[in-house]
Amino acid sequence: MKPEIKFALILACLAIAFLASGQQANPNADLPRIQADELAKAIQSSSGQKPVVFYVGPVILYNQGHIRGAELMGPAARPEGIEKLKERTASLSHDQQVVIYCGCCPYDHCPNIRPAYQELQKMGFSKVRVLYLPTSFGTDWADKGYPVDKG
């Protein structure tokens, strides 16, 4: 094999390894996002269609504090969380704007948002976005003064 080809192959392998490691480290990178400030404005707005907000994380964290008006589904990484999400959304129009969020742990490694997003996509919802909370709900929503309900 010519040295130039060998060199190009090595570079290609390194590039693939680099991309693969990044993908593994951030399995939620490809999900369509909504930023916290945009969602806060939308839920406080008196005009326009408001998104339905579903919380798909642990119940104990929801009870501690959650986005005003958000509905509790439970952890979507577990079958009971997915079942509740399916039941709740069965009667919704597929054009409905839906926001799902968790914030239990850093976004990049949240085990709940992808299963919830995939289920809604499978059901035919076309306007689903995931709230981007890089560190956690407390840090990126509550501590920033966005509207919170307790219990």
Place this chain on the structure above:
Amino acid sequence: MAIRKAGLVLALAVAVAGVYAARHHYRSRSVSLPNLPAPQLSLTDIDGRAVHTSDYNGRVLLVSFWAAWCLPCNEEVPHFVELQQKYQNQGLQTIGFSVDDARDDLRNFYQKFKMNYPVVPADQKTLSAYGGLPGLPTTLLIDRRGRIREKYVGYTDFNKLEQRIIALLRA
């Protein structure tokens, strides 16, 4: 030839740096607290043993909120085990509060990681007692006088944490 070698070395360095960054990119935040008094709690660990935080008065207490299903938390636990092993004779005590774990998952995790400190399933009261849980993982450091001195939200910077533990043990 020299240019090709330099290119190869550069590409290798970029790839290694990329892999390192991707593996250690968790976001975290450190919150300094104004010496709030730590709660005195009576709890039960996963083996059914009573855990009274008052038993640790006079020690430096490391409180870890985590979950077996939380990947960044999983990566933290071996560090906590190591810190406990390294500093227990100097006065460090670690407690792990597990959040929303199924009991079997928790027990398997506990055994797999050879956790050498009490692990207690957290309830709503526990979270409230420590001022609320912003998310997982969250780590608190409590000094020998029972004051909450640090709160780290997200993946912990263990170099910084260890330096802080040493300082509190010496204080």
